Amino acid sequence: MKKRTRIVLQLSPLLSIFIVLLAGGFTFTLLESVHLTGFSAGKFSLAAYRILFTDTQFTASLLYTVFIALISSVSAVILGTILAAVIWRLPVSFQKWTVVYKIPLILPHITIAFITILFLGRTGILSRIGYHLGLIQTMKAFPNILYSGKGIGIITAYVVKETSFVILMVLGLLFKLSESQVQTARMLGASRFTLFTTVIIPFTFPAVRMSFIIIFLYSLGGFDIPYILSESSPEMLSVSIFSLYFKKDLIHRPEAAALLVILFLLSLLFLLLFFKKERHYEV
Amino acid sequence: MKKYWYTVVFVVIGLITAGCSRTKSETVDLADFEAVSQAARGTTVTFYMWGGSSEINTWVDTVVGKKLQDEYAITLKRVPMDAGIFINKLLTEKRAGKEKGTMDLLWINGENFKNAREADLLYGPYTSVLPNFQKYIDPDSVQTDFGYPVEGYEAPYGKAYFVFEYDSSRTSVIPENFTDLLSWVKEHPGRFTYPRPPDFTGSAFVRLAFYAANGGYDAFAGKFSEEKATKGLNNLFIYLKELKPYLWQQGKVYPRDSAALDSLFEQGEVDFSMNYNAAHAQNKINAGQYPESVRTFVMEQSALYNLHFTAIPYNAPNKAAALVLSNLLMSPEIQLSKSDPANWGDLTVLNTKKLNPEMQKKFTSINSGKAILPLAVLYKEGVPEISAEYLDVIETAWEKEMLKE
Known part of the structure; x- marks a missing residue:
């Protein structure tokens, strides 16, 4: 048996799962979106896509989703890098306490969503603290952050969840940074800020980039946080898909499938753009 | 060869799963309820229903399941699934020409009943065969489901x-x-x-x-x-x-x-x-x-x-037991237990005037609670x-x- 065939055979259990689940799933979704399978199966038709692209709400949803994913990932990356640098500079005896940053990493997204409600809700913890400190007259005077129509709840939840991921990635790399390099910079008179911008950022940049694309793509399609914290309009795409697929009449399923296809292609596009840039960056 | 063991395991698992669709053949006359309940003894019935309420799930598993086992020796298997999903599944089976399905009884909703009937996915008409339907249901009250004619293709079991x-x-x-x-x-x-x-x-x-x-x-x-x-x-x-x-x-x-x-x-x-x-x-x-x-x-x-109904798929593997369960759900005892707010608090579909006086009294006393409106008010508006x-x-x-x- 040739070596290559043997490798393929040995990998076959894994490969077949991958092919069946991912490629199979995508194929069926694609077929359903053009009316070739599922409830509306019949002649090939692009009606679902036509409905989506003539619907102004779809455009609004799409922009909103990209906006939320972008703003929460960028904030998480910035916050995470700064916090990682702070933890890294702490004396070793303090460092063991900073393990608390890993808590959001272990908690599921859905738990983070509920914690966000608990803190930011109008009768939530922040509102209570404000009331007891006399900052607001009644609890109802607390601004309705969660339902302001700007997605603040979703962004907060994502930032909380993803920042700890960024810290983990960046900190791992920072511990590999040789102390002598830092010492040299300090001896040459670099301030903390200069140290951060000239040594830490360039050194951790690969980890930052990697974690950015991971969390960005996740929040682009993630469902649990938007579902719990969603406002009515505009809607995150994943929530629209859920409601088209499960809550409405079966005739809307091709639209849900079409949305899934669009979301998949969008993720693929971002990924390609990202790696194209990456190669450029390495050369 | 040791390296290939997991490939072998994988194939074996595949073969086992493929062998699971064995079902028992049906020869019973489905229009004869006596014969139907005899034939269904000792079998298992799968009930596909919305699973979003833990109270309802518990009630189906314990009260209905126990009664079905005690009176008819049928085991109830509840499968939680949204109506849209099982109708889609049924449609796929119909297109593939699958004559033996996996679902016996469905808790269906008005929108999907229409979809299912238009695609000819349901068995029927069958409600006239069920003794409890004949005895206690007012036929006029169950003519339509969200404006779509029922025509005996689904049996009522609750009212909201x-x-x-x-x-x-x-x-x-x-x-x-x-x-x-x-x-x-x-x-x-x-x-x-x-x-x-x-x-x-x-x-x-x-x-x-x-x-x-x-x-x-x-x-x-x-x-x-x-x-x-x-x-x-x-x-x-x-x-x-x-x-x-x-x-x-x-x-x-x-x-x-x-x-x-x-x-x-x-x-x-x-x-x-x-x-x-x-x-x-x-x-x-x-x-x-x-x-x-x-x-x-x-x-x-x-x-x-609106009324909620149960229906039987065209390819239900155990139609006999599905008929028995559908009938049981319309029995006064089960309807009474379902009306109890401690269980579910769902209103009955029976015409309570057709029940014996003792049972009637139980129905009037059970739907009480300061926050529950009297039935007369609900009927009126x-x-x-x-x-x-x-x-x-x-x-x-x-x-x-x-x-x-």
Whole structure:
């Protein structure tokens, strides 16, 4: 048996799962979106896509989703890098306490969503603290952050969840940074800020980039946080898909499938753009 | 060869799963209930139903499951699945020409019943075979399901009424009709809202407004009409848009679903909640989530009701046991236990006048609780559901009209 065939055979259990689940799933979704399978199966038709692209709400949803994913990932990356640098500079005896940053990493997204409600809700913890400190007259005077129509709840939840991921990635790399390099910079008179911008950022940049694309793509399609914290309009795409697929009449399923296809292609596009840039960056 | 062991395991697992679809052949005459219940002895029946309520699940597993086992020696297997999903599954099976399916009995909803009937996915007509249907059901009361003719293809097993909920210690004056509601909301800005359709409850509220804005249910009785819908929608949005600026958050956002509205109501952010289960508020009080002072009310001609039904797929592997279970669900004992707010609090579909006096008494005494309206009130203000086609048209139009700024 040739070596290559043997490798393929040995990998076959894994490969077949991958092919069946991912490629199979995508194929069926694609077929359903053009009316070739599922409830509306019949002649090939692009009606679902036509409905989506003539619907102004779809455009609004799409922009909103990209906006939320972008703003929460960028904030998480910035916050995470700064916090990682702070933890890294702490004396070793303090460092063991900073393990608390890993808590959001272990908690599921859905738990983070509920914690966000608990803190930011109008009768939530922040509102209570404000009331007891006399900052607001009644609890109802607390601004309705969660339902302001700007997605603040979703962004907060994502930032909380993803920042700890960024810290983990960046900190791992920072511990590999040789102390002598830092010492040299300090001896040459670099301030903390200069140290951060000239040594830490360039050194951790690969980890930052990697974690950015991971969390960005996740929040682009993630469902649990938007579902719990969603406002009515505009809607995150994943929530629209859920409601088209499960809550409405079966005739809307091709639209849900079409949305899934669009979301998949969008993720693929971002990924390609990202790696194209990456190669450029390495050369 | 050691390296290939997992490939072998994989193939073996595949073979085992493929061998699982063995079923027993059926030769029994399905029109003879006596023979049917004999043939079903010792078998298992799979009941596909919505699994979102732990109370209902427990009730089906324990009360119904036990009764089915004790009286008919049939094992009940409940499978939680949304109606849209199993109808889609059934459709795929039909297209593939699969004559032996996996589902015996379905808890179906009006929208999907129509879809299923149009694709010829259901077995029937069969309800006339069931003794409890003949004895206790008023045939006129189960003619249509969301405006679609039933024709014996599904058996009723429960009835739900739409009610509003309020806290009597906070709110003293309650609106009597939709005109009243509008002036109440204008006087109390920010204290009212409804769940965003296509949520089931929010969609029901919008439908009631649709009736009210067009002179009542009668305007849309019978078959779906494009023309009536267009005219009706105009009036609906005139009403809803007048209401909108005075809603919670100036109507810019709506609660995601009825659970979200419930929690706004619990926290005192709004003064009314609503539910398509007349016993919901009582259940919440019993669970300690609502204060004791919460009550329910219906406005004039606003006690929207619908029946829920069970149906048998065309390719059910064990139709005999499905018939037995469907019949059992309509028995007075099971209906009574289902009406108990401690179990579910779902209203009966039986014509209680056909029951013996002792049973009648039990039914009148069980549906009690300060937060549950007497049946007579619900009957009086009861309005049926309109054709399922309207639902989708209203929901789609609502999103277009009410969500844009």
